[in-house]
Amino acid sequence: MMPPSVIARKAGIKRNPVAIVWTDKKPEKALEFKPGVWSCVMWLFAKVANDGKTAVFSEATTTCAGGSMGLGFGRPWEKHAARSEDGFCSFLSNGADGAIDKEAYNAIIAQSFDDHHRKMLTEGERFFKNPAVVKKFLKNLPLYDAKDKFIVMKPVSEVKEGDDVKSVVFVANADQIAALSTLANYGTGNLRDGIIVAAGAAGCQAMGVCTYAEYGKEQPRAVVGLTDLSARKSVRATLGKDVLTFSVPYGKYKAMERNAEGSFLDLDLWKELRDSE
Template sequence: MLPRSEIAKAAGITLNPVAIVWSDKKPENALEFKKGVWSCVMWLFAKVAKEGRTAVFTRDTTTCAGGAMGLGYGRPFERHASRSDAGFCSFLSNGIEGAKDKKTYQAIIAESFDDHHRKMLTEGERFFKNPEIVGNFLDTLPIYYARDRFIVMKPVHEVEEGEDIKSIVFVANADQIAALSTLANYGHGNIRDGVIVAAGAAGCQAIGVCTYAESGSELSRAVVGLTDLSARKNVRTTLGKNVLTFSVPFNLYQEMEKNVQGSFLELDLWKELRDSG
């Protein structure tokens, strides 16, 4: 097993740092969504962080299209209420107003599950100005294909040596995000490119594919997430309202763990901030 995180201890992070692992073996007694029932990936992530449970996802049980994209199960637009990539671009932006094929999109709205979905499809989520900009977003969102592999979330200290670790995720408040950002840049001094914000990405996409893509880079970056308004609403009861995620690929996590000793995290300035409540 990996040791408990020195970063979390020094930064005063009480929620479990969560490891996202790809595996060929399904863990026993893990939390799992029911096949065919829509569910938000971040619900189970929050339980892992808060309660120290293990959660497992498969391509068939990850019914949210955005969640499937985020964890690494390709681009299953057909699972979304909008039915296609063009429909998804309209949904994520300005709905029927921006749809190029309004007749087809209107038919999708008419066949929707209920009034709630019809309203969402009609108005759009308005997270992007128009469908073309959603297309740009999708072009820059990394794509992974886990296919039939299990994707597991569990506390870092329960990860076994040799597991395929894709991402390590901290849930942190503003002071802790400041500390984590400083530590991520501690060994490089690259101010502009050391930490990125996953603006516009879903909560699961930030901790998932956006972070996976940093693994093995010449300068692996940390990703600040939970900037997704829907995800924030979905985890607020479990995690609180004043937190963000801070995720790193495993190689950067290992570097940061080594750099705790001798860093600012041992000095009074940080300890006063950390302990001030």
């Protein structure tokens, strides 16, 4: 097992740093969604971070299309209420007003299960200006296919030797994000290129595929996430309103762990910020 996170201890991060692991073996007694029932990946992520639980996801149990994309289960458009890539692009932007095939999109709206879904499809989420911008977003969103794998979330302290860890995720407040950002650049000298903000990406996409894509790079970047308004609403009751996620590929996490000793995290300036109300 990995030792408890030095970073979390020194930075005063109370919630568990969460490791996202790909595996062929399903862990026993892990939290898991039921196949066919819509669920948000972030609900279980919050349980792992808050309570130290282990959660497991598969293609069958990840019923949210955006969540499937975020964890790395391809692009299953059929799981989305809009049923197609074009429909998804309309939904994520300006809904029926900008639909590429208005007749087909309006037919999907007419088949909605309830007034809530009908309203959402009609209005769109308006996270992007129009479907063309969503097309560009999807082109930039890293694509992975883990359909034959289980994807596990567990406290990083429970990582075992040989685990295929793709990402380590901290839940942090503003001061802690500042500290993590400084530590991420501590041994690199990066100023603008060491950290990216996953603006527009879903919460699971930021800590999932957007962070996976940094794995193996000469200078991997950290990813600031939970900028997704829907995800923030989903986890507010569990994680509170004043946090973001900060995720790094596993190799960068281990480098940051080594750099934490003897860094600014040991000095009074940080301790005063950490311990202030």
